[in-house]
Amino acid sequence: MSGTHAHTPEPSYLVDTGTRKGVLAWLTTTDHKRIGLLYLYSMMTFFFVGVGIGLVMRLVQLTTFQKLVTAQTYNAMFTVHGVIMIFLFVVPGLPAIFGNFFLPILIGAKDVSFPRLNLASWYFFIAGAILAVLSLFTGGGAPDTGWTFYAPFSLKTGTNVSLAVFAAFVLGFSSMLTGINFITTIHRMRAPGMHWFRMPLMCWALYSTAWIQLLATPIVAITLLLVILERFFGIGIFDPSKGGDPLLYQHLFWIYSHPAVYIMILPAMGAISEILPTFAKRPIFGYKAIAFSSMSIAGVGSLVWAHHMFTSGMSGMALMIFSLLTMVVAVPSAIKVFNWVSTLYKGSIDFQPPLLFALTFIFLFCIGGLTGVMQGALAINVHIHDTYFIVGHFHYVMFGGTGMALFAALLYWFPKMFGKMYSKKAIYAAWFPMFIGFNMLYFGMMILGMMGMPRRYYVHLPQFHTMHVVATVGSWFLVLGLVIFFATLIYATVKGEPAEANPWGGVTLEWMIPSPPPLENFETIPTITRGPYHFEPEAKS
Amino acid sequence: MSGHVHRDDLGSRLGMWLFLVTEMVLFGGLFIGYSYMRYRYPAEFHHGGMELNATLGVINTLVLLTSSLTVVLSIVAVQRAEKQRAMAFLGTTLVLGLTFLVIKSFEWSAKFHHGLYPNSAHLATLPPGEQVFFGLYFTMTGLHGLHVIAGLSVLGVMLWWVATDRIRQDRYIHLENGGLYWHLVDVIWIFLLPLFYLAA
Numbered sequence: 001m002s003g004t005h006a007h008t009p010e011p012s013y014l015v016d017t018g019t020r021k022g023v024l025a026w027l028t029t030t031d032h033k034r035i036g037l038l039y040l041y042s043m044m045t046f047f048f049v050g051v052g053i054g055l056v057m058r059l060v061q062l063t064t065f066q067k068l069v070t071a072q073t074y075n076a077m078f079t080v081h082g083v084i085m086i087f088l089f090v091v092p093g094l095p096a097i098f099g100n101f102f103l104p105i106l107i108g109a110k111d112v113s114f115p116r117l118n119l120a121s122w123y124f125f126i127a128g129a130i131l132a133v134l135s136l137f138t139g140g141g142a143p144d145t146g147w148t149f150y151a152p153f154s155l156k157t158g159t160n161v162s163l164a165v166f167a168a169f170v171l172g173f174s175s176m177l178t179g180i181n182f183i184t185t186i187h188r189m190r191a192p193g194m195h196w197f198r199m200p201l202m203c204w205a206l207y208s209t210a211w212i213q214l215l216a217t218p219i220v221a222i223t224l225l226l227v228i229l230e231r232f233f234g235i236g237i238f239d240p241s242k243g244g245d246p247l248l249y250q251h252l253f254w255i256y257s258h259p260a261v262y263i264m265i266l267p268a269m270g271a272i273s274e275i276l277p278t279f280a281k282r283p284i285f286g287y288k289a290i291a292f293s294s295m296s297i298a299g300v301g302s303l304v305w306a307h308h309m310f311t312s313g314m315s316g317m318a319l320m321i322f323s324l325l326t327m328v329v330a331v332p333s334a335i336k337v338f339n340w341v342s343t344l345y346k347g348s349i350d351f352q353p354p355l356l357f358a359l360t361f362i363f364l365f366c367i368g369g370l371t372g373v374m375q376g377a378l379a380i381n382v383h384i385h386d387t388y389f390i391v392g393h394f395h396y397v398m399f400g401g402t403g404m405a406l407f408a409a410l411l412y413w414f415p416k417m418f419g420k421m422y423s424k425k426a427i428y429a430a431w432f433p434m435f436i437g438f439n440m441l442y443f444g445m446m447i448l449g450m451m452g453m454p455r456r457y458y459v460h461l462p463q464f465h466t467m468h469v470v471a472t473v474g475s476w477f478l479v480l481g482l483v484i485f486f487a488t489l490i491y492a493t494v495k496g497e498p499a500e501a502n503p504w505g506g507v508t509l510e511w512m513i514p515s516p517p518p519l520e521n522f523e524t525i526p527t528i529t530r531g532p533y534h535f536e537p538e539a540k541s
Numbered sequence: 542m543s544g545h546v547h548r549d550d551l552g553s554r555l556g557m558w559l560f561l562v563t564e565m566v567l568f569g570g571l572f573i574g575y576s577y578m579r580y581r582y583p584a585e586f587h588h589g590g591m592e593l594n595a596t597l598g599v600i601n602t603l604v605l606l607t608s609s610l611t612v613v614l615s616i617v618a619v620q621r622a623e624k625q626r627a628m629a630f631l632g633t634t635l636v637l638g639l640t641f642l643v644i645k646s647f648e649w650s651a652k653f654h655h656g657l658y659p660n661s662a663h664l665a666t667l668p669p670g671e672q673v674f675f676g677l678y679f680t681m682t683g684l685h686g687l688h689v690i691a692g693l694s695v696l697g698v699m700l701w702w703v704a705t706d707r708i709r710q711d712r713y714i715h716l717e718n719g720g721l722y723w724h725l726v727d728v729i730w731i732f733l734l735p736l737f738y739l740a741a
Contacts, residue, residue: 114556117556179559180556180560183555184556188551189552214559214562215563216566218563218566218567219566219570221567221570222567222568222570225684226680233660233679234659235659236669237673237676242673242676243585243671243672243673251573
């Protein structure tokens with residue numbers, strides 16, 4: 001492994017240089033790159049558990065497999081699928097993996113501000129994950145409330161809600177500490193000359209994400225704590241029989257959980273903003289607009305939470321205000337999309353797998369985003385509330401958006417992280433079933449929702465059956481694509497061709513150092529003299 | 542460059558402030574709940590507040606404020622390399638913090654004695670608003686109490702570090718950060734006092 005860059009005096013971060021070797025060296029590492037990989041491996045494991053559960057849930061909608069699980073198990077499954085995918089994969093996904101690995105490199109630093117705290121965050125993450133898994137098999141059985149843990153049902157159900165909620169609390173801690181670390185790192189560790197507006201856009205995205213993590217996560221922490229207190233001591237704040245109000249739970253929950261949607265999507269947008277210039281070979285269009293739109297998404301996105309509660313009972317005035325603000329968030333999101341498309345315009349496009357997935361992101365995210373605006377409209381919302389339409393919509397945003405961007409980022413930075421190159425043909429082969437399956441599954445769901453199919457139902461009426469079959473078959477294609485995708489990457493980590501330091505011709509700092517990077521990233525801290533996406537005019541050959 | 546330990550006191554302080562922000566937001570969620578409930582049940586909150594012992598509440602406020610002062614004095618002493626004095630001030634802070642907890646536990650046990658605790662038979666006979674009041678009272682003062690305990694543990698470690706010279710004249714950022722945390726505990730209490738004890 002160290003042979004790829006024989007002229008480099010520093011060994012790669014993948015080689016153990018300390019006193020500890022092997023697994024122990026990884027579990028006690030404070031190197032941001034190794035911690036990024038620890039997150040990558042653990043999250044991909046959880047992701048596939050979540051995918052497995054999702055696959056079974058789709059099978060249940062085929063009459064033949066109805067008896068596969070009981071109705072109670074089905075309730076537990078959609079809860080667990082949501083908890084795993086949201087709290088263990090999508091929320092921490094990009095910031096924890098690529099933020100950890102690349103934030104210090106992108107700003108020209110040797111590590112994050114608090115390396116030990118960084119490792120501690122990973123342990124909080126794993127502890128939360130273990131608690132979440134334990135909650136499935138202990139106490140009264142797996143929680144059956146849905147991932148939103150709505151009161152009063154979450155206070156009354158005999159299933160193991162307390163432990164699951166505590167798991168989410170611990171995971172929140174991990175997320176918050178990572179946020180603190182990133183903000184401090186960006187403020188304090190930038191290389192000389194790396195002004196705020198010379199930072200790559202991924203850093204802006206991570207910066208705004210970190211602020212949401214910081215300001216929103218404590219709200220869900222206290223809310224979940226109140227659920228636990230309510231279950232053990234009956235303090236009564238969410239319990240109407242004691243003068244409490246279940247609607248207060250919904251407000252507090254969504255005050256975090258809506259901004260959490262932007263925790264999920266902003267780093268994804270950041271990664272896309274890195275990938276497009278590299279493959280269009282020209283600077284990003286509207287750098288400042290993208291940077292500020294990240295911050296304004298973070299700001300406005302914190303004020304739209306009640307659009308999850310249009311049918312819960314609020315004053316007409318509140319409904320209209322939240323509806324308006326919801327539509328306003330679409331503006332900075334659209335600014336980004338237009339800027340990305342303009343970046344491609346007149347670029348000299350080098351079509352590679354990361355670009356394919358980045359374009360897939362833009363396409364699917366637009367569908368997800370626009371259906372989101374639809375639901376921001378009050379009248380439509382009442383019609384499609386809690387139907388499959390919303391399930392389809394948020395999978396377009398979460399999976400089609402964040403998921404595809406995560407795959408794009410993985411493809412883009414894989415050669416840098418592992419020093420190996422994957423088979424591009426195999427990735428293209430994975431993309432086709434993934435893309436077709438994805439749209440069959442989730443567009444199918446949106447059609448079902450429009451027809452009136454409610455979400456979270458174990459059985460369905462005959463008129464919905466055809467579309468359910470389409471969606472289920474789509475889920476098979478999707479999983480097939482995922483399997484090819486990850487098999488290709490895993491194979492490449494072992495048997496892949498050695499990658500060059502700069503296989504894509506990128507110009508940000510991570511491409512200036514060897515692949516895989518040495519332990520301390522830079523031999524000497526670089527001095528930055530210009531913006532991040534400065535492409536030299538190509539020499540005529 | 543290898544072996545060089547990166548040190549950035551300003552960065553540490555920034556990190557601590559950010560952490561304090563999360564703590565404020567954590568309590569902020571409870572304050573939102575409190576405001577809503579008080580708006581909904583003004584009379585019941587008035588009655589609930591009459592059950593609380595305002596004198597003990599005020600004494601506890603003075604205890605905590607003084608303990609915040611002694612933390613600051615200990616930092617000043619460290620800056621002047623007066624180790625013994627710094628330890629004395631930190632020790633005083635710990636004693637004051639424990640005093641706060643003792644007084645608090647007297648209050649709580651008195652409430653339990655009167656059957657005023659969540660899920661109690663007596664509380665169930667009171668109007669809903671008062672039940673919520675006491676639910677919030679125990680939740681918020683309880684969570685604050687946990688923060689006092691956490692703060693005391695942190696300051697206990699600081700005392701140990703001052704004694705073993707890990708904190709000294711040229712390196713006292715940890716003590717400063719510990720002090721910041723203790724001030725936060727103090728500030729939150731200053732909000733809890735009027736919201737509960739002076740609600741009547």
